Amino acid sequence: MTPEAIGLIKSSYAGVTAKPRQLAARFYAELFAVAPNLRPLFPSDLTLLQGHFEAAVGLVVRNLDEMNALRQPLRDLGAQHVHWGARPEDYITAREALVAAIGGLSSSWDGTLERHWRSAVTAIIVPMLEGAAVHTAMAAERLSAEASEP
Numbered sequence: 735m736t737p738e739a740i741g742l743i744k745s746s747y748a749g750v751t752a753k754p755r756q757l758a759a760r761f762y763a764e765l766f767a768v769a770p771n772l773r774p775l776f777p778s779d780l781t782l783l784q785g786h787f788e789a790a791v792g793l794v795v796r797n798l799d800e801m802n803a804l805r806q807p808l809r810d811l812g813a814q815h816v817h818w819g820a821r822p823e824d825y826i827t828a829r830e831a832l833v834a835a836i837g838g839l840s841s842s843w844d845g846t847l848e849r850h851w852r853s854a855v856t857a858i859i860v861p862m863l864e865g866a867a868v869h870t871a872m873a874a875e876r877l878s879a880e881a882s883e884p
């Protein structure tokens with residue numbers, strides 16, 4: 735991402751997170767509106783999760799210019815998500831829900847900002863999906879090693 739795009743994202747993020755958990759609440763509302771099948775995977779009280787989710791997105795936004803440092807923690811988060819039942823296609827749904835939530839809360843939203851945000855969220859979900867894939871591959875390796883033990 736260009737420094738200009740990163741600057742635009744950072745200032746738009748500051749606007750949409752002025753009130754704590756506002757963005758996360760909107761994100762989950764958007765997510766469950768388009769994918770009600772995902773609701774049962776989450777705890778009924780989302781308060782704690784909203785805080786965690788916003789903290790994670792905030793951390794990424796603050797570090798957009800050094801995403802390499804976040805690759806491993808995001809991979810670990812993706813590996814955890816395998817146990818919570820997140821499928822690859824759900825990440826696309828989540829990305830669109832997050833972009834829609836930010837757009838809905840932004841005072842100055844346009845096609846450029848939407849494109850930049852989609853790239854930024856893609857930069858979050860790609861390492862998460864990689865982490866999920868590595869986690870699954872390691873489970874296969876362990877099984878295979880077990881099977882070849884004498």
Ligand code: HEM
Pocket residue numbers: 772775776777783786787790791815818819820821824825826828829832855858859
């Ligand atoms: C933009 C992508 C996503 C981000 C940044 C994200 C972030 C997070 C974070 C930070 C947590 C809390 C982790 C903790 O408490 O240790 C969490 C939990 C969770 N996420 Fe995600 N997530 C994403 C996508 C998804 C998707 C696609 C699903 C699909 C089902 C999903 C389902 C869950 C569930 C079920 C939990 C755990 C709820 C529980 O505590 O039981 N997430 N996520």
